[in-house]
Amino acid sequence: MSTVLCVPQWQGSAAGSARFLADGARRTAQLVPADRVVTVEVPEFDGPMAGGVRAADALVAVQRATEAALKKIDDFVLTAGGDCAVDLVPISAAAERYGADLKVLWIDANPDVYGPGDPFSGAFHGMVVRTLLGDGPPALTPKTVLTPEQVVFAGVRVVDDCEQEYLRRKNLRVDELEAAVEGLKGPLYVHLDLDVLDPAEFASVGYSTPAGPSVARVLELIEGLTGVVGAAITEHAPQARDLREEEVVRALGTALLSYA
Numbered sequence: 001m002s003t004v005l006c007v008p009q010w011q012g013s014a015a016g017s018a019r020f021l022a023d024g025a026r027r028t029a030q031l032v033p034a035d036r037v038v039t040v041e042v043p044e045f046d047g048p049m050a051g052g053v054r055a056a057d058a059l060v061a062v063q064r065a066t067e068a069a070l071k072k073i074d075d076f077v078l079t080a081g082g083d084c085a086v087d088l089v090p091i092s093a094a095a096e097r098y099g100a101d102l103k104v105l106w107i108d109a110n111p112d113v114y115g116p117g118d119p120f121s122g123a124f125h126g127m128v129v130r131t132l133l134g135d136g137p138p139a140l141t142p143k144t145v146l147t148p149e150q151v152v153f154a155g156v157r158v159v160d161d162c163e164q165e166y167l168r169r170k171n172l173r174v175d176e177l178e179a180a181v182e183g184l185k186g187p188l189y190v191h192l193d194l195d196v197l198d199p200a201e202f203a204s205v206g207y208s209t210p211a212g213p214s215v216a217r218v219l220e221l222i223e224g225l226t227g228v229v230g231a232a233i234t235e236h237a238p239q240a241r242d243l244r245e246e247e248v249v250r251a252l253g254t255a256l257l258s259y260a
Contacts, residue, residue, distance in 0.1 A: 001075040002260035004034040005090065009062050011046050011055035012085035014123035015206030017237045021082050024204065024236030028080040031246055032233070032253025034260075038073060040065045042082075051137050052116025053124050060139055063089055076260035078253060081234035083125035083206075084112055085140075087191050091132055092142030094230050095150070098187040104132070104146060105184065105225070107154045107218065108193035109209055111174060113166045120160075125235075130166065148172050154180035154221070155196040158209050177213055177221050186227010190256060192218075193235045194249075202248050204238040215248050219255055228259035 006029035008022035050056035066089040114126040134145035195205040198212035
């Protein structure tokens with residue numbers, strides 16, 4: 001059995017198109033072939049900055065609602081976002097279940113290791129990995145955190161100086177797609193941010209950068225993994241219906257759900 005956990009959260013993003021992430025989460029949930037869909041209620045408001053994080057109260061509320069929803073699910077879960085922060089709770093839950101054996105494959109154009117007070121306007125979707133490592137905003141730090149050895153980056157091509165310093169200090173590697181997964185074994189959680197894709201093939205994201213991998217290349221990577229125990233597709237921000245891009249989401253979701 002498989003469940004799509006739909007989390008239409010947009011408050012973690014600072015993009016001008018952030019509110020389209022809510023519709024993107026719902027569309028993703030409809031497109032992927034899971035046995036059922038569970039949708040987390042997300043507040044309409046954003047709210048003020050607190051502790052260096054925009055809309056902190058809304059993000060905490062969604063985190064608690066996601067925790068409650070996950071406790072009632074015992075299937076393979078594909079989380080459909082929404083911004084990257086929707087993956088905070090599912091990854092922490094996987095870490096609690098599998099312990100130090102868990103690896104997280106973070107497929108993303110960005111490493112998401114900003115800290116509160118760093119640039120990027122306090123947008124929490126740029127702080128998610130740092131928070132998973134226990135170095136993020138205390139109010140949003142999950143109960144079970146990761147070690148640097150558990151995080152594997154793939155496809156990252158946009159790194160700010162402050163992020164580079166954090167990566168160096170934590171001895172976190174940023175590799176090309178194929179190099180990142182060489183010898184990688186499960187239990188494995190796969191985080192897929194659609195902004196990793198080349199915008200010539202998929203452009204409905206908040207922040208797109210050129211020279212990304214092709215859809216075919218990312219699909220091949222996913223299909224070659226072993227021991228996948230959970231996954232997420234995030235940052236789908238469609239402003240109009242695009243059938244070609246919907247097929248991309250469907251293909252990626254189908255590949256990830258094949259591990260259920």
